[in-house]
Amino acid sequence: MSQSPLLKVDNLAFERDDSCLLEKVNLSLNSGEILQIEGANGSGKTTLLRLLTTALQPSAGSILYSGVGVSKCRYQYLSDMLYIGHQPAVKLTLSAEENLRWMINSAVKTNQLTIAEALDGVGLSGYTDIPCYALSAGQHRRVALARLLISEATLWYLDEPFTAIDKQGVSFLEQRLQEHLNRGGAVVLTSHQDLSLNNLRKYSLSSELGQVA
Amino acid sequence: MAHSINSGYSAWLKRDLLLAYRRRGEAASSLIFFVMVSTLIPLGLTPESAQLAEIAAGMIWVMALLATLLSVDGLFASDYQDGSLEQLLITPQLLPMPVLGKITAHWLTTGLPLTLASPLLGLMLSLPTAGYLPMLCSLALGTACLSLTGAVGAALTVSLRKGGLLLSLLVIPLYMPVIIFGTATVTYAIDGLNWLPPLAILGALFAASVALCPLAVAGALRITSAN
Numbered sequence: 001m002s003q004s005p006l007l008k009v010d011n012l013a014f015e016r017d018d019s020c021l022l023e024k025v026n027l028s029l030n031s032g033e034i035l036q037i038e039g040a041n042g043s044g045k046t047t048l049l050r051l052l053t054t055a056l057q058p059s060a061g062s063i064l065y066s067g068v069g070v071s072k073c074r075y076q077y078l079s080d081m082l083y084i085g086h087q088p089a090v091k092l093t094l095s096a097e098e099n100l101r102w103m104i105n106s107a108v109k110t111n112q113l114t115i116a117e118a119l120d121g122v123g124l125s126g127y128t129d130i131p132c133y134a135l136s137a138g139q140h141r142r143v144a145l146a147r148l149l150i151s152e153a154t155l156w157y158l159d160e161p162f163t164a165i166d167k168q169g170v171s172f173l174e175q176r177l178q179e180h181l182n183r184g185g186a187v188v189l190t191s192h193q194d195l196s197l198n199n200l201r202k203y204s205l206s207s208e209l210g211q212v213a
Numbered sequence: 214m215a216h217s218i219n220s221g222y223s224a225w226l227k228r229d230l231l232l233a234y235r236r237r238g239e240a241a242s243s244l245i246f247f248v249m250v251s252t253l254i255p256l257g258l259t260p261e262s263a264q265l266a267e268i269a270a271g272m273i274w275v276m277a278l279l280a281t282l283l284s285v286d287g288l289f290a291s292d293y294q295d296g297s298l299e300q301l302l303i304t305p306q307l308l309p310m311p312v313l314g315k316i317t318a319h320w321l322t323t324g325l326p327l328t329l330a331s332p333l334l335g336l337m338l339s340l341p342t343a344g345y346l347p348m349l350c351s352l353a354l355g356t357a358c359l360s361l362t363g364a365v366g367a368a369l370t371v372s373l374r375k376g377g378l379l380l381s382l383l384v385i386p387l388y389m390p391v392i393i394f395g396t397a398t399v400t401y402a403i404d405g406l407n408w409l410p411p412l413a414i415l416g417a418l419f420a421a422s423v424a425l426c427p428l429a430v431a432g433a434l435r436i437t438s439a440n
Contacts, residue, residue, distance in 0.1 A: 016439070055302045056439055078305035087296030093235035105224040106304040106311075131235075 004067030005030050006186050007052075007155060012061035014047055021047050025061070027203060031154065034177065034187040034197055039205030045190040046086055048205065049157050052188060053083045065155075079108035082153040086160060088144035092133040096124050096143045099132060103144070109152035118149040123169070138164040145169075148176055156180065158189040221306030222314040229318030243284040244326045251276050251334045262339035269338035270348065270399035274392050276334075277327050277352060278359060282388075284323045285363030286380055288315065289371040289434070298371070302438055309427035312434070316364045316427065324356025344399045347408045351398035354415045355391050361422035362387045368433035390418060 005028040012025040022044045029035055037045050050056045052063060054070055054077075063070045065077045090099050100115050113121075119128050122142040127135060132143065141164050148156070156177075162170055170193070177187055178197055233240040254272050255265060292298040301311055331352050332345055340348065366384035370376030394411045402408035 050299070053299075053303045055299055057435075075305050078303055081303070083300070083303055085296045085299050087294075087299075089296040089300050091232060091291075091295065091297070093232060098231065102224070102228045103300070105228075106221060106300075106306060108305055 004064065006066060007188075008064040008067070009052070010062045010064065012048075012051060012058050012063065014044070014051055014056065015059045022051070022205070025205075029186050029188065031184040031186050032181050033199045033201060034181055034189070034195075036195060036200060036202045037188065037190045037205065038192075038202055043205040045205060046159055049083070049159050049188065049190060050085075053081065053157055054078070055083075080153050081155045081157065082107070082147060082151045083157040084144050084147065084159065084161060086163075088140045090132050090140045090143050093131055095129045095131055096135070096139075096146075097128040099143050100146050100150075103147055104150050107147075107151060107153070110150050111152050113150050115146075115150075118146040119143075121149045122146045122172070136164075138166060138169065141165055142169065145173065148173075148180070154185050156185065156187045156189075158187065158191075160190055162191055162193050221304060221310040222317075225301075225311040225314035226318050229315050230321065233318065233322040239287075240322045241326075243280040243323045244330060246283055247276050247280040247327050248330060248334065250279070252337065254338060265339045266341055266403075269335060269340040270344060270403065271396045272338060273331055273334050273340075273348065274352075274355070274396045274399075277331070277356060278388055278392055280327055281323055281356060281359040281363060282381060282384065285319065285360065285367050285384075286370075286377055288319055288364055288367040290367075293371045298434065298438065302434060308431035308434070312364070312430045313423075313427040316360050316430070319364070320357050320360040324360055325353070327356055328352040340399075341403045343405070344403045347398045347402040347412065350412055351395045351415055354412070354419050355395040358391045358415070358419050358422045359388060361419075361426040362391075365426055365429045365433060368430045369437060371434070372437045391415065394418070 007027070007029040009025055009027040012022060013020065014022040025048060027035065037048060039045050047056065051058050054074070065073060065080075070077045089103065091102075094102070096119055097115055100119060104110055104115075116125075116128060119125060122145055124139065124142055124146070127139065132140060135143075141161075145161065161173060165173065174195065174197060180187065181197070181199060251272065258268070259265065289298060292301065302308065304311060328349060331348055335345055335348060363384050366380045369383060370380045373379065394415045397411035398408050398415065401411060
């Protein structure tokens with residue numbers, strides 16, 4: 001019996017209001033691999049990621065986690081997954097520390113790193129108890145990215161993680177992704193940036209499908 | 214597994230309470246509305262205490278309902294805008310539990326203060342003494358029902374930019390039994406009748422809402438998030 005890949009996507013399709021947003025998406029991802037989803041604006045990159053996280057239900061096709069359909073192993077799949085969306089889910093009235101504490105609260109697989117250490121790791125030491133409305137967009141993104149330091153989840157789904165991040169932030173993030181891959185993790189991300197990572201594969205979404213038929 | 218279900222509930226409850234505490238002015242707006250509008254009633258109708266006493270129970274209940282309706286609109290709105298709702302949908306915990314945590318926080322920050330402020334309004338509207346305890350009991354149970362059913366409407370309309378009117382149309386029919394039995398509890402007590410039967414029906418409504426509404430909200434959030 002051949003080992004089934006960590007993540008396998010079979011003939012995935014998504015329709016909304018009778019227009020097909022995604023069609024015949026086939027992917028497979030093994031541990032230690034990173035998949036960069038490419039495509040023009042509006043080609044369905046975010047939709048595909050949200051389908052993978054199960055926040056959206058596909059109209060056809062299946063997503064298999066270690067060979068099992070994700071609806072059959074929902075708890076295992078979701079607790080082994082981390083998703084950082086287009087919006088960083090940062091509450092403006094809470095401080096960076098409170099935001100991060102809440103974000104990792106529902107996470108099941110975490111390491112021993114404290115919240116202060118994680119915020120320090122993303123360069124936010126000194127900003128931990130300031131309300132987030134006083135922070136910049138890039139710093140909001142950094143608060144969300146601090147989850148990557150604490151998470152022990154295998155599958156990471158990152159939607160445009162490099163948005164609003166400065167140069168040091170980008171190289172820090174690349175380094176963190178590489179560490180995660182070396183430990184046997186896997187990443188699916190959308191980005192227009194050229195990444196210099198090992199085991200990087202690309203998947204292109206054709207933009208014609210995004211058009212209303 | 215039991216532990217993780219629990220943590221989903223208390224984590225979201227604490228978070229929403231903290232958020233409400235940080236935006237105290239906004240959280241207090243429904244209470245202020247409740248008190249302000251109720252002070253207008255003697256001015257608009259009559260300052261005569263005999264006439265006020267007759268309508269006091271119903272007026273307080275209508276005000277409580279409108280005040281809840283005013284605040285329930287924002288239950289999921291800010292989470293929807295900043296992406297937190299997306300994170301809520303993909304927590305490994307069962308979705309109704311964190312949802313119930315959010316609704317509990319909503320009741321603690323709106324329904325409970327309304328209930329506690331109601332004796333003051335009773336005084337202003339010359340509510341007969343026999344009505345105070347039934348009013349407190351029925352408002353405590355009733356506002357919890359209002360928060361629970363209102364959350365279903367809020368979840369269904371969260372992706373609409375101006376969902377306020379649609380929300381009212383959706384939930385006001387569901388609010389009718391609550392207001393009928395809520396005011397009945399108080400008027401029965403004032404008329405010297407046994408006020409426990411209408412309160413028991415309110416309790417049954419609450420039990421049904423607590424069991425069903427979080428499931429309905431979870432389902433509604435999954436539908437609206439697809440838009």
